[in-house]
Amino acid sequence: MSSPVLETENLVKVYGRGPARFDALKGLTFEIHQGESVAIVGKSGSGKSTLMHLLALLDAPSSGVVALEGRPVTALKPKEVSRLRNETFGFVFQQFFLNPNQTVLENVTLPLKIAGVSKSERNQRGMDALEQLEMADKATNKATDLSGGQKQRVCIARALINNPSVLFADEPTGNLDSATSETVEEILFGLHRERGITLVVVTHDDDLAAKCQRRLIMQDGMIVAEETGAAPASAAAPQVPTAAPQPRRRGLLPFGRRKGGRA
Amino acid sequence: MNVVDLTLTAFANTLRSKLRTALTVLAIVIGAFTLALTTGLGAGINQYVDDMVAGFGEEDQIYVMPGGDMEAGQAATSGPQEYDPDAGGSSEQMWGQQMLSEEDIETIESIDGITNVDPIVFVTADYLETPDGDQYALNELGLPADAGAMELAAGERPDRDAMEITVPETWLAAFDDSTEAYEDVDPNSVLGETVEIGISNMLGEQSTLEAEIVGVSEQAISGIGGAPMPSQALNQELYDIQTSGLEVEQEEAYIQAVADVENLAENEAEIKAALQEEGLAGMTLEDLLGVIQGIIDTVTWVLSGFALIALLAASFGIVNTLLMSVQERTREIGLMKALGMSSGKVFGLFSMEAVVIGVMGSIIGAGAGVIVGLVGNAWLTGGPLSNVAGLVLYAVDPLGLLGICALIIVIAFLAGTLPASRAAKKDPIEALRYE
Known part of the structure; x- marks a missing residue:
């Protein structure tokens, strides 16, 4: 685990202004290293989704910096950011977001199509990805004909197709029963172990979080706890730690944290 | 993508x-x-x-009418004109329409660039006799000036100075006894045949002229080619017969004349201006069709x-x-x-x-x-x-x-x-x- 693949500095996200102002993130500074598996844990409203959106370059921070492989991306042009997203990240969503009109193969190869890869290469790599997830026999099915677990596997195949260095999973098991969740988790952590993909999981499922090497526990827009070590007893993940460690500050400018940030 | x-x-x-x-x-x-x-x-x-x-492309023709005609046609600028007794000398009235006189024809001929002027005359012949001796009523004859616009099914247009004529294809059955339908007759078969045209003079005395069929015409939307079309020479001869017989010399009057122009494209504006000076109006076919x-x-x-x-x-x-x-x-x-x-x-x-x-x-x-x-x-x-x-x-x-x-x-x-x-x-x- 050498260089940080993703790092943030004083990351702030504010929605609205005036009395409607809502500080979703209140100055987060942390690093995610190459090949790490990190869970961002917290209740809804804790800011974990916002943080993931910023890390995944889907949204721009109000202030602060997100750096990808040591390069700040906040200043990049939207087109460049889109390209980075396409080439560097894979996304697994809770709601799958599969296109019902298209076949499984077409859904899986969408990122390559966006990247402008030729059709034959697309289909080749799409079939490879589907084979890895044991879904090759469903390649020509419509996406709607699949079960939830199969859909999520297609989703993972889509996320893997462009060999991403970081895989973002937003509640990947949120819509699945426990048996299927188990399978999907195995697939995700198998990929992490075998291919060294950096895994960033956003979840409120403690079992899933416990499988990650590191857990960032969020509350009210701050990281209130950071745990390391894979798979402790699932009960060991405290929802509200008594002593919240301060996030590291590396910025040149002192960041004045607001008290009682929520207006 | x-x-x-x-x-x-x-x-x-x-x-x-x-x-x-x-x-x-x-x-x-x-x-x-x-x-x-x-x-x-x-x-x-x-x-x-x-x-x-x-069809007119190589003919380089200009239609000449008395100026008043044009003004009537383009009435936008003209108010009532003052009567000038001397002005009447150059043009005559017939059926309330201004006509071209012989004098006008000569004037037109004298304009630079105009090689030839043919007044348009209307000839009413009596009959056309086929080589078999059958006679067919000639209610209408084509105007030689229209020959250029005529669509031909066979043969060619009548030569200006020869006693030649074309017949419409609908007449073909008259030359072939074997069939009633003109579509069955090969138009080329009548070329070279000689027909006789009967015409009466002012006194009603009938005489005949011979003409050779050189072409078969198709009727166009304008009506051109729907009647036998004599050559200019034949038409003039017929006209001479038609107007002869009376002791009194009659003043010639024409509705229109067709002038052949050298290099129409270049001289068009000049000639039109010259005609206007003489109180005449010139229109090319392109003007008309334009x-x-x-x-x-x-x-x-x-x-x-x-x-x-x-x-x-x-x-x-x-x-x-x-x-x-x-x-x-x-x-x-x-x-x-x-x-x-x-x-x-x-x-x-x-x-x-x-x-x-x-x-x-x-x-x-x-x-x-x-x-x-x-x-x-x-x-x-x-x-x-x-x-x-x-x-x-x-x-x-x-x-x-x-x-x-x-x-x-x-x-x-x-x-x-x-x-x-x-x-x-x-x-x-x-x-x-x-x-």
Whole structure:
């Protein structure tokens, strides 16, 4: 685990202004290293989704910096950011977001199509990805004909197709029963172990979080706890730690944290 | 996303809600169909008129009328004219119409660049006798001045100075006893035959003239070629007979004269000016047909204007359809953007869908227009209008059709820019949350 693949500095996200102002993130500074598996844990409203959106370059921070492989991306042009997203990240969503009109193969190869890869290469790599997830026999099915677990596997195949260095999973098991969740988790952590993909999981499922090497526990827009070590007893993940460690500050400018940030 | 994928995806997307796309396309089709039909109609009729002009091309003729005629025709500037007793000398009145006198003819002949002047005279002959001895009533004779515009089925136009004549193809059965239908007679078979024309003078004394058939004419929409057409020399001889017999010398008067001009294209303006100075008006055939073509063009433009209004309405259909499409596919747009599709490409995808609709509409509409135009042309010129030789009601104008398709595609693209920019502006996070 050498260089940080993703790092943030004083990351702030504010929605609205005036009395409607809502500080979703209140100055987060942390690093995610190459090949790490990190869970961002917290209740809804804790800011974990916002943080993931910023890390995944889907949204721009109000202030602060997100750096990808040591390069700040906040200043990049939207087109460049889109390209980075396409080439560097894979996304697994809770709601799958599969296109019902298209076949499984077409859904899986969408990122390559966006990247402008030729059709034959697309289909080749799409079939490879589907084979890895044991879904090759469903390649020509419509996406709607699949079960939830199969859909999520297609989703993972889509996320893997462009060999991403970081895989973002937003509640990947949120819509699945426990048996299927188990399978999907195995697939995700198998990929992490075998291919060294950096895994960033956003979840409120403690079992899933416990499988990650590191857990960032969020509350009210701050990281209130950071745990390391894979798979402790699932009960060991405290929802509200008594002593919240301060996030590291590396910025040149002192960041004045607001008290009682929520207006 | 490369251009091929963008286009194919856009095409596949338009086929998702087939009925909606079909209805949108149909609106475009109506506009394209109408445009293809009106422009083809204009092109066809203009082509027909051009064909008629082409017949005159080498003749270099100018039609000369008394100036008053022209002024009456172009009354916009002329008020009542003061009577000038001396002015009457050069032109005479007949049936209330100003006529050209011999003097005028000489004046015209003296103008530089004019090589020859033939006054137009109306000859009423009695009969035409075929080599078999059968006599047919000659109610009407063609004007030699029209010979240039005559469409020929066989042979050639009568030579100016020879005693020659052409007959219309509808007369062919008169020369062949074996059949009643003129369509069965080979027009070439009558060429070289000699006919006799009987004509009476002022006293009713009949005499005959012989003429050789040199051509077989088809009747054109203007009526030219629908009657036997004598050569200038034959016509003059007939006219001389027709007006002879009276002791009193009659003052000659002509409605019009046809002047042969050297190099009409270069001298046209000069000669017209010279004629105007003499109180005469000159018009080339192109002037005459130009008026017709101007009317045809105006009608074509007016009809095309209606088609453009239809297209404008159809373009709002595209806006509507694509706005619905953008709304329905909000999450899909969000996903594509999350997976790294740039806003520009999203814009491209949706405007390409508009273009696809435009392409489908224009191809189907223009294709249908061409087919209906050609079938209608074949049916009309082969059926109800079959006696008008060389008539073209519809012509395929490839450049015009390409222009129509390009215009429609541009309109479709413009209509697509509003929905496409909406799609491009969508925030991926918001779009993915959209229910």
